[in-house]
Amino acid sequence: MSVTAYLVLACVLFAIGGTTVLVRRNSIVVFMGIELMLNAANLAFLAFSRMWGTLDGQLAAFFVMVVAAAEVVVGLAIIVSLFRTRRTVSVDDESLLRH
């Protein structure tokens, strides 16, 4: 299969992730959208790595996985602490800070 197919898939995943971030209200689902965007980047890295025949892209994918794991730790900690306070994870309810 040509590299293009993987790149198209990466773009589609990135777009789905971005749309999820924009339209979903549950902050956990928003967070899932962000993870999808990161994984889309990983897929693009791997496809390009194959295309150029260098290992840099694969190396990058490993780093991104570790960073994404760290991000999950921080993100879920924040979301859980908010849930315990307000009994909701909807981003629409987070509206105390306004002009």
Added chain:
Amino acid sequence: MSSASDAFLSLDWGRLAPVLIVLGAAVAGVLVEAFVPRKARRPVQIILSLLAVVAAGLVTLMMALDPDKRAVPISLSSAQSLTLDPMAMYLQLAVCASALLGLLVIADRTVQGDDAFTPQAASVPGSEYEDQARRAGLVQTDVYPLVLFATGGMLLFPAARDLLTMFVALEVLSLPLYLLSGLARHRRLLSQEASLKYFLLGATASAFFLFGCAWVYGATGQLTLTGIGLQTGQHLGMDPILLVGVILICVGLLFKVGAVPFHSWTPDVYQGAPTPITGFMAACTKIAAFGALLRVLYSMVPTLEWDITPALWTVAILTMVVGTVVGVVQKDIKRMLAYSAIAHAGFILTGVVTFTSEGLTGSLFYLFTYGLATVGGFGVIALIREVDAEGHMRGEATSLDQWRGLGRRSPVLASVFAIFLLTFAGIPLTSGFVGKFAVFAAAFGEGAWALGLVGLACSAVAAFFYFRVIVVMFFAGEPAEPARGGLGVGVRTQGLTQVAITVALIATLVLGIVPGWFLDFTGDLSLLVVP
């Protein structure tokens, strides 16, 4: 295999020392949390983190002043993922200076023992557990290692030589800040909300940055900035892909500096985060992120200058205009300074997008002085607390109504804050004026009249809202009806904040009255060399 180990052994560890000291102290701080008895933890953490930042700053300063080291910038690590050229050293110095002052404000507490952070971050606001934690005098000392981790990331960010290192540094500096934003002692709901907003938007921006890195890698087959720079010179027929990648990377970086249209997090996070943290991140994140942006624009894609300049001009102009216009109507002092920070990002961008050495020097000088003044300004805000009718001290008084007549209640603090406002406004004899003059002169010199004129107009409008605060503090009468939550009064603390404010004030005035030597120093160091 042997060549890799040779490269490892022949690393110039001395040049890496600032980053190693700060990150090492951060790891040690985590161990302190585990092994040091609770009573001793706070002093140990404070001393450890202050020493680490001072040591890192001194080592950087020594390297920056050493002509040999300055002349021969090197790449570090076997994969050559860091470069310590003069610009990186200068920005690391700026980060260390602002982080040191920021840490002093963070470490301070009132004479009653009230610091800026919640006694127990895991407790639910308003719960019995939180009350018990407060009565037991618990302290959330994890703050210090988190600040050090963030500082370590900020030291790496402007020195990154490839996109992968840049991404890792971006996350290392961001993740602790997301947490720190949510730890305020007072108004915890606002603080937690700020934390969530910062996290969701920041993580999205990181994803854009990363996706951009992937496309740039695809277009050039390289991750190092130099390699990409060389490839972009020769047209490979991949220009559209490269351009998309570069734009996505710029989106991620412009988010971090708080440029319009990627600024929406700034006011909320600046307002909700604990004030000492706001000062720290306002100053240091801006320095580090502009460093990375400069590196991407100047050493990675100089050949794309013609393609991305229009977009960057638009962003710079929008940033200045939105920052000032929306800032005028703010009623909360922290929120107002957040919009002021957005406007300042626009002024600095003006120097950046000229793509000249004058513009570079101006931006670097601006970043250094703005960082110090910002920490000082937020340090003053951290000291102004609201006092209710019975004389009980509560959270910070951030509403502008509560600042009415502050000049009579706390004349010294009010005067000092007025000077910081004057430097933000860019009034002569303050460092803000010199910085503004340097970037606008560079813009006009390069024929960027539109940028320069918009910048001047915005400075004039912005001066209005800074002066409004001064008028409110010194010349406004008592409010007709008492301000909600009680009036703001300067509070007595253990003195660390006062030290930070004094240093920031002296720096602001000295660099405003005799800026020549420091401009020369900046000019010497405003050099990007990617070996």
